[in-house]
Amino acid sequence: xxxxxxxxxxxxxxxxxxxxxxxxxxxxxxxxxxxxxxxxxxxxxxxxxxxxxxxxxxxxxxxxxxxxxxxxxxxxxxxxxxxxxxxxxxxxxxxxxxxxxxxxxxxxxxxxxxxxxxxxxxxxxxxxxxxxxxxxxxxxxxxxxxxxxxxxxxxxxxxxxxxxxxxxxxxxxxxxxxxxxxxxxxxxxxxxxxxxxxxxxxxxxxxxxxxxxxxxxxxxxxxxxxxxxxxxxxxxxxxxxxxxxxxxxxxxxxxxxxxxxxxxxxxxxxxxxxxxxxxxxxxxxxxxxxxxxxxxxxxxxxxxxxxxxx
Ligand code: FAD
Numbered sequence: 001x002x003x004x005x006x007x008x009x010x011x012x013x014x015x016x017x018x019x020x021x022x023x024x025x026x027x028x029x030x031x032x033x034x035x036x037x038x039x040x041x042x043x044x045x046x047x048x049x050x051x052x053x054x055x056x057x058x059x060x061x062x063x064x065x066x067x068x069x070x071x072x073x074x075x076x077x078x079x080x081x082x083x084x085x086x087x088x089x090x091x092x093x094x095x096x097x098x099x100x101x102x103x104x105x106x107x108x109x110x111x112x113x114x115x116x117x118x119x120x121x122x123x124x125x126x127x128x129x130x131x132x133x134x135x136x137x138x139x140x141x142x143x144x145x146x147x148x149x150x151x152x153x154x155x156x157x158x159x160x161x162x163x164x165x166x167x168x169x170x171x172x173x174x175x176x177x178x179x180x181x182x183x184x185x186x187x188x189x190x191x192x193x194x195x196x197x198x199x200x201x202x203x204x205x206x207x208x209x210x211x212x213x214x215x216x217x218x219x220x221x222x223x224x225x226x227x228x229x230x231x232x233x234x235x236x237x238x239x240x241x242x243x244x245x246x247x248x249x250x251x252x253x254x255x256x257x258x259x260x261x262x263x264x265x266x267x268x269x270x271x272x273x274x275x276x277x278x279x280x281x282x283x284x285x286x287x288x289x290x291x292x293x294x295x296x297x298x299x300x301x302x303x304x305x306x307x308x309x310x
Pocket of ligand 1: 113114196
């Protein structure tokens with residue numbers, strides 16, 4: 001449990017951090033950025049990673065905090081999960097991020113771990129990548145060559161792999177503000193409170209006059225990277241959700257393993273959500289087989305959609 005030795009650099013400015021990372025990238029050194037350390041340090045201690053240098057972002061000014069910018073909320077990459085949860089701006093303007101962050105680990109981890117670290121780490125079991133995908137967040141990255149913006153849809157490339165280049169630092173996240181008519185929910189199935197998701201579902205639903213106009217659904221741990229449940233999103237468009245019966249009410253159709261609505265009537269929400277595992281490739285691990293994860297995705301998506309609508 002002792003990491004291999006490494007050099008440690010603690011830059012005082014973003015420019016210095018980018019310069020150190022850029023030089024390392026040019027010379028082929030294996031350099032890692034350190035934020036809250038909640039994911040990276042365990043990897044070092046288990047010797048699953050052994051970078052030659054760690055660049056600690058902890059002293060960098062300006063990468064922390066939440067700002068309401070009208071059509072989006074900007075969250076600095078070093079903003080901790082705890083700070084996200086304490087932010088009234090996020091609660092009011094980006095509630096899905098708050099809902100999912102509340103399920104991340106325990107208070108100790110949330111005090112150190114950062115939003116930027118969670119996204120840059122791109123763990124398929126992490127709760128926040130699916131939220132970024134569902135909301136259509138834009139990630140802002142900086143290197144010696146300047147700044148660029150990466151849509152979440154292009155950011156998560158593969159297992160623990162993102163579109164960030166070796167010399168790039170994630171500086172912040174633009175979280176779109178979805179306004180009137182939208183409802184949100186994050187549904188997570190885990191072995192115990194504060195544990196990682198076996199499967200998670202981030203849902204945002206917009207309805208008007210009792211009809212679903214748009215749904216955005218991000219799935220956690222249903223593949224090597226977070227994935228949108230596109231088939232469900234399409235099937236939900238135009239579905240009526242005014243009546244308390246089929247389509248909305250929890251009823252007997254809400255339990256695990258059931259697919260229909262109350263009294264066996266057709267339930268368009270349940271029918272749509274039965275497609276939640278389409279185009280996914282869930283992993284097998286100690287906690288669940290792929291077919292069980294597929295079942296969970298269908299059940300949890302139905303619950304998440306009903307809560308977001310309801
Ligand atoms: P670090 O560990 O410092 O870094 C992680 C990776 O991201 C590294 O590769 C690092 O180089 C890179 N990185 C970090 N910041 C940047 C940046 N600004 N620019 C470029 N690259 C960067 N997460 C969940 O979502 N749900 C859970 O239920 C959950 N449970 C946990 C339970 C435990 C016991 C622990 C220890 C962690 C858990 N986590 C969970 C992970 C936690 O959310 C971490 O905060 C998060 O994964 C990483 O954030 P960090 O700031 O600690 O990043």
